Amino acid sequence: MRHFFLTLSLSAIISLCGCRQAGNATTTATNPAEAAEASRNQLTFNADSAYSYIKKQVEFGPRVPGTDSHRRCAEWLAEMLALTSPDSLIVQNAQVSAFTGDELPITNIMAMYNTKATDRVILAAHYDTRPWADNEADQNKRNTPISGANDGASGVGALLEIARIIGENRPEIGVDILLVDAEDYGDSGGFSMHEDSWCLGTQYWAEHMPYTDANRPRYGIVLDMIAGTNARFHREFFSDKTARSVVDKVWGEAARNGLSQTFINEVGGSIVDDHIFIDRAGIPCIDIVECNNAITRSFPPTWHTLHDDLACIDINPLRAVGQTVLNVIMREKPSAR
Numbered sequence: 105m106r107h108f109f110l111t112l113s114l115s116a117i118i119s120l121c122g123c124r125q126a127g128n129a130t131t132t133a134t135n136p137a138e139a140a141e142a143s144r145n146q147l148t149f150n151a152d153s154a155y156s157y158i159k160k161q162v163e164f165g166p167r168v169p170g171t172d173s174h175r176r177c178a179e180w181l182a183e184m185l186a187l188t189s190p191d192s193l194i195v196q197n198a199q200v201s202a203f204t205g206d207e208l209p210i211t212n213i214m215a216m217y218n219t220k221a222t223d224r225v226i227l228a229a230h231y232d233t234r235p236w237a238d239n240e241a242d243q244n245k246r247n248t249p250i251s252g253a254n255d256g257a258s259g260v261g262a263l264l265e266i267a268r269i270i271g272e273n274r275p276e277i278g279v280d281i282l283l284v285d286a287e288d289y290g291d292s293g294g295f296s297m298h299e300d301s302w303c304l305g306t307q308y309w310a311e312h313m314p315y316t317d318a319n320r321p322r323y324g325i326v327l328d329m330i331a332g333t334n335a336r337f338h339r340e341f342f343s344d345k346t347a348r349s350v351v352d353k354v355w356g357e358a359a360r361n362g363l364s365q366t367f368i369n370e371v372g373g374s375i376v377d378d379h380i381f382i383d384r385a386g387i388p389c390i391d392i393v394e395c396n397n398a399i400t401r402s403f404p405p406t407w408h409t410l411h412d413d414l415a416c417i418d419i420n421p422l423r424a425v426g427q428t429v430l431n432v433i434m435r436e437k438p439s440a441r
Contacts (some may be wrong), residue, residue, distance in 0.1 A: 151423035158261035166249035169208040170390035178211040188271030190215035193311040203291045203301035221278035224321040229259030239408040251413045262426040272284030293344030299376045306378040310333035310385035322432035323350045335394040335421035338372025343390035366424040
């Protein structure tokens with residue numbers, strides 16, 4: 105495999121539309137430090153803006169590695185992150201081998217904010233889409249690539265909105281936003297036996313992390329399938345097992361904001377997702393994912409089907425997840441030195 109890192113030039117970025125509402129509430133604090141903290145704690149996640157980012161990704165078409173729609177989407181994502189003025193923007197290009205024998209050109213994109221801070225948190229989502237609709241009821245359609253509005257685009261849409269907000273309102277800690285590739289090119293014939301066939305972009309990233317022991321993130325949060333109709337989020341099994349304190353932090357924040365009916369405080373299913381490989385790289389990481397639907401007790405019914413399109417996107421869970429994660433990172437404090 106090969107890899108290289110490309111730092112984008114902001115002067116090369118084209119202007120692209122996106123919602124720009126700051127969402128800051130007025131504070132009456134008189135002490136500058138208190139005023140700044142109050143402002144950070146009152147930031148509003150704009151779900152309409154996040155939805156516009158989901159819609160744009162879907163408009164590119166299926167984002168299967170090696171296709172033109174995938175390439176154009178990756179370029180757009182890098183451009184959008186550059187517009188948020190990160191301290192560093194890394195585009196990691198590589199080639200990985202899929203279980204099918206296909207050699208996949210992949211692109212991971214990472215924006216880093218407050219790079220001088222050694223106390224960091226990483227937020228991640230995948231932007232690629234499944235090459236096959238292998239859960240379609242109609243067998244004749246199972247080789248058709250999916251739109252991936254929820255499975256892929258929803259987590260990325262939320263992170264783009266969070267990136268916009270923290271670009272304008274820097275948290276006290278460092279925050280890294282990672283958009284990974286080739287998550288969904290895996291072998292569905294038994295997840296436990298073929299888990300390494302999934303999350304190829306994250307596995308590659310984990311082998312080439314831009315961290316030292318001094319600035320390795322405290323923890324990570326992966327967002328995946330966060331905007332399905334009436335989505336609810338249980339404590340994913342592996343997350344609760346390996347990073348329970350982080351799950352407690354996120355679910356506790358949701359409860360404080362009256363979102364306990366969306367963030368269900370019970371252990372749900374076990375999911376092979378990007379968080380597994382981030383955790384194995386030494387960063388405790390959790391997955392916010394719809395993995396225990398109230399009706400099906402499994403993934404949402406649109407999972408890996410052609411119905412994973414904009415019609416299945418529900419702005420309410422999108423807002424709930426985005427606001428909760430935003431609140432969590434804005435509450436983080438640097439360690440005492």
